[in-house]
Amino acid sequence: MSNNLSAQWEKLLRPGILTLFYREYPLMELYDDACQRIQEFLYKILRFLLRQYPHRAELEQWLYINYPEAQYALNRSSRKRIFSIDQLQTLIHKEFGIHNEMDINYLATTLEHCTKDVLKLAHDYVNRLGKNEIIANDIDLVMNADTIFVEILRSDLNSTTNTSSSNYNIDTTMSYNELIRHFIITETQYKDDLELLIKFFRNPIRKFFHDNLQIIEIVFGCLDDIYELTTRFLSDLEDAKEMRDDITKNISLYEPFQNFIEGNEFECYTKYTQTILATDHIDQLKKMLNNEQIKQYLELKSDQIKETYRYLLPALLHIPIHHFQQYLIYLEKLALFPESESAQLTDVLSVLRQNSYHIKRPKLYMNLSIHAFSMPKLNDNKKNNWKNSIENWDIKESISLFDSYLKHIVIQNSSSTLITNVDRRAILFSTILCLCKNLSNDKWKFKEKIWLRKFNINDQIIIPDHEHVFEIKCDEKNYILAARSEQDKFQWLCLLMYIRNKSILQRELYNILINEDAQQVLLTPDPSRYKFCAPNLPTNILIDYQTNDKSSSSSSFIIRGATIEKLIEHLTHHQLLHPRFVKSFLMTYKSYCTPLELLNLLIERYNIPEPASAYLYTEQQLKKFRKEYIQPIKLRVLNVIRQWVDKYFNDLIESNDHVLEQLQTFLQSIPDTGGLYQFKTSILKLIDKQTIDYQDPSKKNQQQDLITDERDQIEDLDVFLILKTKKCLIPLKIHRISSNREKLLRLC
Template sequence: MQAQQLQYDFFSEENAPKWRGLLVPSLTKVLSQVHPKLSSKEDALQYIEELILLLLSMLCQAQPRTVLDVEERVQKSFPHPIDKWAIADAQAAIEKRKRRNPLALPVDKIHPLLKEVLGYKIDHQVSVYIVAVLEYISADILKLAGNYVRNIRHYEISQQDIKVAMCADKVLMDMFHQDEEDISGFPLIDEEPSVSGEQMYYDLVKTFMAEVRQYLRDLNLIIKVFREPFVSNTKLFSHHNIFSRIVDIQELTVKLLGLIEDTVEMTDEGSPHPLVGSCFEDLAEELAFDPYESYAQDVLRTGFHDHFLSQLSKPGAAFYLQQLEEKSEDEEDKECLKQAITALLNLQSSMERICSKSLAKRRLSESACRFYSQQMKGKHLAIKKMNEIQKNIDGWEGKDIGQCCNEFIMEGTLTRVGAKHERHIFLFDGLMICCKSNHGQPRLPGSSAAEYRLKEKFFMRKVQINDKDDTGEYRHAFEIILKDGNSVVFAAKSAEEKSSWMAALISLQYRSTLERMLDLSLLQEEKEEQMRLPDPEVYRFAEPDSEENVVFEENVQSKSGIPIIKAGTVTKLIERLTYHMYADPNFVRTFLTTYRSFCKPQELLTLLMERFDIPEPKPTEADQFAIENGDQPLSAELKRFRKEYVQPVQLRVLNVCRHWVEHHFYDFERDAELLVRLEDFIAMVRGKAMRKWVESITKIIQRKKQAQANGPSHNITFESSPPPIEWHISKPGQTETFDLMTLHPIEIARQLTLLESDFYRAVQPSELVGSVWTKEDKELNSPNLLRMIRHTTNLTLWFEKCIVETENLEERALVVTRIIEILQVFQELNNFNGVLEVVSAMNSSPVYRLDHTFEQIPSRQRKILEEAHELSEDHYKKYLAKLRSINPPCVPFFGIYLTNILKTEEGNPDFLKRHGKDLINFSKRRKVAEITGEIQQYQNQPYCLRVENDIRKFFENLNPMEDKMEKEFADYLFNKSLEIEPRNVRSLPRFPKKYSYPLKSPGVRPSIVRPGTMRHPTPLQNEPRKISYSRIPDSETESATSAPNSPRTPLTPPPASAASSSTDICSVFDSPQGPSSPLHSSRSPPNLSRPHSPPAIPPRQPTAKAYSPRYSLSERTSVSDPPESPPTLPPREPVRTPDVFSSSPLHLQPPPQGRKCELSQTFFPPSPFSPAPPQTPSPLGPRKHLSSPPLIPPDCDLLPGATGPPVPPRQSASQAIPKLPPKTYKREPVHTSIPRDSLPLLENANSS
């Protein structure tokens, strides 16, 4: 089917991305419905998607606006009878849609796209109708391809399989290739060669079973499709006279196949092969094969079609029996086969005698083998035959026969009515080739010596066959009608020859239609005949569904069409967990995650064992009476019961057990008796179909036991080697010196991320369901979750303790800056749990109130902290958006999951009342499982980082509370906070230094960056910008320097000491800096030769030179000297009504009026609850003072002509710290500009 050119091209560069892959996931569901045991390659589903889009293009050509328009288009374009079936399915889908029963294909995604295709909006019901038609055709293609794949004993559908199957199906070929003159079918040469060598006994049995199944299908075709109309019109026809004992033969075939299947199934695992000789011996002794003789005599009377006989007269049984006898290794089985052969000798002789009178030797039986034997068996022989025929035809043009056809059917001579000479006809499944014989020698040297000359060829999918009555002009004729209305009449020499040609031609033309009719008939029969189940009193899982035991979600179904359970009894939940009609992996996953909230593991195993042990239904009184008379009324029903109920249920019980031990083995670790019971149960399971499941479960158990004995394995292979460990003041092995300020901030963040990632990945879904971490047995039920909660609490308290126990203001500011650096690395590692741990610590009461401390923090670090705090605003909206945008590995914030689970657990009842009975509210468990599923999707990807065991142990053993109780420790922290920064004082108390080592930060850039190693995993969405030390703003860069302590050196540490390092790798929370930003200034210190190392310490300048205009430091003697008197407060520029001071970035209240908010909006939009950030200064415009300026180090000279920002007073021997009233003191931006030519001096002050 080639759609005419539309304005909308589905496969153009512009439109193809919108449709590509849209249908592939849904086609997987369609395949699971038509062939549950087959899988498909991606290319096969993509090919079907292309075909469906072609079909959609054809439907849209008619510009449909209503359902009737689409239906009319289908009737005109689809071949008969597939048009009626597609319309029936589409109308059923509309009816179901009223009950919101969705199709497998995504209607909601296709509907808006159809507006673009058609150029106008159509009703949703029309879209449903169109999609239903498309889904029916896709299911038809997949069913056809699946049948072909099963016939060739494969288990995966490929694109080539679909092309091969469609090439043999006239209906689909007419639909998709109706305008193509030549169609490339499939390269037979690519198929694997058939196995022509000797087969072993078991292989012979499997081959025989496959052919018997196909033979049974052919019998069903005769009985269900052809015989049924005769049976329903007994007054007009006598079906017995026409079809003889065909039903007896079908029953015999079912019985034989059942006996062989049972024998194969029940064969002991230690036996080399199944012994099927007794199956034939028993039936032969019962004379069960005798209906063949009566049938052959009846159907071979004059006028009976040879085609029916060809299905039944091939001597296949004797051939297989002889081969089985030769290959059998068991003497008793050999004897059974000999007895069977002997008992069937008379029948065989009689059949051969009957057939020899009426059949051409071997011809029809050969034809039967071609049509109905295993298609792949003689593939290469077929190729060879086709090539020989093609070489023997002079004037052949176009594609090779082997590319258009699958098999050679027959050849012979026919007379074309109106032509002078006879035509030699070659009939293939796709082509009918008419040739004229070449008489005599070739006329010219070098010309072809072919035996035939091509006259014409017909594509079988484009013609119709019409029988012609004998007339005076011709006899024994039939007509081939072409698509354009022209026709060709051929005449055979005799009625027998005509019958042979008509049988082959009609079979080719209607085979696919008849197959579909048979499938429809079998499906309808299966729906009408209810399977007999055991008595519910004996087997409680056979209780019928009712509102008292199960409730389904109204107007909701899963994408695969499976009903979703809302509530039910435990028995009904177990029944649906192992349902015989379909598998529901989502339900299995949800159930095993949540069942502990209503059922204990021991109870679940008991229920599964009970579900597995299925009794057979008891016979009724009528059945019992028939049994007493020697009949077997239940044999067929029992066979169906075992095949369609017992086996699926038992396999699904084992599947549940496999999922249980694979994903929830902790249940068995906590209860050794449970594992023993499961192993005993598995050991009792018998049957070949169950063996692979038993082996799989046993291997999983052994692997889990081994892992339990060996401990968790950390041997993970990464594409690149992890970065080396970073060290700072503390060196390897100096564990007693490990602390916040002695360890490298990068390595602190890395090791904490590794530790928290391990904690996060260890949490099992069962630790969350039912809020068990808040219950009495929480230590038993939620050990991993509690370990993570305690670690998070300890780390947050440790950060708080490190801050408030650093009494010296300048040192405390550096401690806070160091923690913010750790937060930066957390961001780059996607450790959101760590980020919010820092935010929590900064937002705690003891730390949040330290306004003077936060005033000393560089503006860049404050901005980073503010942006991190925004993650938790508006119900974590920005955090959730960021989490979904990044690629693992990551450590999500666990608190939000716990909150959502608690709300779900507390807001929904555990049981629903129905007719006075309590049903388990499974919809509540499903909601919780959705949350745990989101947790699990981030648990699979580990970090490419190296564990440093000493640092890891240091953080594992953190105990900031020591022996204090929780309230006592909280009071201690708050009192300490009040001690270091009292309320309502203008002058802070002065404290001695705590640290004896330099507090200069090493930065957050790795010291060694090797090719092939990574600094950190790429954070969030974008790789951070690389900013060298030479591009750091002047005030922040220069303040990062540190000088040896001396009486002449101010002891106020540079508040932006980490600024240089913190800007090495821009956090993704930072805004990209444009060229006009100071970060991108072209003026850089020329002496910075190593971009990965901190800047060199500049030479000390006389302190008085920088500070003499404001303060005198000549009398200063020591750090510990108390201030004698407070100095005069520096002027505020400009003077205006003071704002409420809020230097901490963690305020939740709106910012004070009048404060500017110019934070970059690149990644985070401004929030009304965000505190005001400073304006980013630009070297090209007026240089504005930041809201909380960093202190200028003493070695930076201020230009005499430049009016700099106000500098807070320094501690000295003769001056006191100015009194800063909390929440009222706010410096305003300075609007005086610094001359442009002075900037290099400021930026390169260290070079002077």
């Protein structure tokens, strides 16, 4: 995008994105960097569509496959779109050339549905984390987790780069920081693949061999050792990232690698490789699957899962071996950068190479990572100009998964007595299988394409006088194909099941992890060290879990009264979120505490200690504690402070206790790492803005009037009245303001 058009594209895309976001998710916040990231992505989508689908018919087909609901939206001609058709047409004309009016409508609809998808994925992701704001990193994660978006990003990358670093899809144009970030993302995906192998494939059948675990070790190797190593390695990478004094500094990979090399812990990869590449490994796998108990277990599963164990599992077991090779490639690339620790990384590389000498590449399957963003490819696969080599070629994809030969078998009548077969060159892509007819030695003609969307595979079909036969059952038509050998058939079925079952396996692992997480008790700090986690008792809080006020839109419980500590706890609860409660509290807090007392309580709430005897708990339990308890509470404390600064800044700046200075000191003490940095920065900027406005008499009076109007014009709002005594806080009834003229506070 040229610099002189950047502002115009932002003027087109930004208002639509914000309108759609706050219309769908009014209680969340979309940071500027996240909005900018979505704008950049929408521009890539537009470029992708204009390059790949320049004609209306092609664009219609793409929309039908990926966004069928867009067809309904297009039929509603009176529907108002969030992106201006006229502005979009003008910018496309300037940037890409002239396109007809109907194409612009389709493009605008596509952009809108892609925006909805990104926002929904981001909302669901941050909501699970207990956050109420979306930052750029969240957008990056969700876009790279969606199949359609990844295909667009990959296509855009392929269009801007001519070469690929290696068979492992490492882009040579990446900067040092981008390569490090890509390495960490890849390592996270690899951990998910290991969890899939252990928790989905191995653990369910391990119980059938409790008297003979040796066969499990022979088939699955030392996966536990590799998983433990990967988990600790990722933890060290996260620590290296968090321990940087400056977020602009590069992350060091040398120390995390060196820590494990000194203990010779990468030796587990040598042991694993020798197990998986053993000559009798496939025979041992078949022996395990032929066990009667395993057969009964798999019979209870769907056909898709049974076929996955037989055809896809052998390839998935090669993922750790491929990943170890990726370590070498990443280190080679990183050592070339002048800003890297070149000498140290070279030393690490030489040690790791000693563990890889025994790996024989011809014996490896391709790298079929279930959680990788990009699709796999053959080791000798190159970008081919299919259009020039195959007559009538109309497929847009350029990188194939497999290129081999099949017989296409056609049964002419229902009695199966008349069977014909033709030789075809079969080229497999991520969503299409193309069949081509041979014209001469080097000339081919495109004959048919099979859309691999919703399809099943029959590997047991028998056709007289034909061997190595399998059937692809699609919605519209079935295709009977015969491979050249049993090994060739096995590879075809492996790849087809990878394409079909990749998302299924991702969901299966997700469900397993969710169930495991639900079974774990969430740790909490010791109440003697952290007063905000004391149990609810009649002496510190009175809650009505049902209300007779049917017109109320509040939650299913109402706080009738509480100590100030309990109010702060529920105000910033790690699970319960009630925006009206925050609003009510900030309007009334001065009736039972001072601004300084409130600030001190919020700071105490923010500084959460570790659970008592933390060394007794597993790393997974502590990680859940930090993710589901510490992080949500800290974010909600900062959210309360942000609303306090935004709505009631006068309470802070006019306090005789220098509350504003103490608040700024607290905010500046928050480390410049993680998602809290963005929140902290936005609050400090808001304080600077509010300070300038306060010094302007007109704006100061205007702000005071807004606060007064807001306090005087509240309808149906819960107001909490609490009186102090020497021993505790006496809970009183909630007063519900139903008239604009009633006083906000009144004693009963």
